[in-house]
Amino acid sequence: MNETMTKTIIFKLKNQEYGANIDQILSIEKLDEIVSLPQTSDFIKGIINLRGDVTPIIDLRTRLGMEEIEATEHTRVLIAKVLEVQVGLIVDEATDVIDISPDVIDDAPELIRGVDHRYIKGVAKLEDRGMLLLLDLNHVLSVDELDEVQQVAEE
Template identity: 80%
Template sequence: MEEVMTKTIIFKLNDQEYGANIGQILSIERLQEIVALPQTSDFIKGIINLRGKVTPIIDLRTRLGIEELEATEQTRILIANVRNIQVGLIVDEATDVIDITNDLVEETPELVSDVDHRYLKGVAKLEDRGMLLLLDLDHVLSYEELDEVQQVIDE
């Protein structure tokens, strides 16, 4: 089987390292003031104006059922393309971009950590960093939630 390399952005939530395909990440931004929106899901923190484009901000901790923390100097917003909608994902810090070969990735065990396994593509076992949970950004939001996000943008 041919080895496929995937460029992966590494970020942290709660001291656990996660990875996502860099192809979906448009930019990494410092945390900025977020305009809160009434009557949206608790993980939709609000919107920001990013270079003239209204961008909904998702708290990835809340979304994945991880306890919320105060933002720090390291807190970042990953601007991602999720099913053709630009969203910002708040992470504790963005640390690295690495190549992961498909032979290092295993299916996600049902019992892995606190994160719903539907959101995960797999687990990469890396010699120098241990276990890396690979997020499937296209499944972090359901179609209904993406509709909610789209309505936020359209208003």
């Protein structure tokens, strides 16, 4: 029981709670005006100017194969470092930061409803929240997609 807790940001997509390691999250922002770009993957919504940095914005719902929805006042953008590239991930809501013990995390099952298992780092079974899917943000984009995002940011 000496293992260290993992600080995890909790966010929602389609009424399901997900978690990601807080170490990858630089900030949480309200959804601002996005400059759309032609000829990019459908999940790349465009770019924003975030405190002087051009940051590509990815719709996490679309990326994970869920239907797109209109933004609400709860919609947030998680500014994350994904393999050294700063990206913004649109989520329905960012709700919490919690500590998760490695003792309650199981490996992800091969088939998780509608979400490619490569994106899932594990499943945390929490007494107060039920099951929480832990995303591995480093695998949410493939190397080719990261290259595309990087080129978007540099243009």
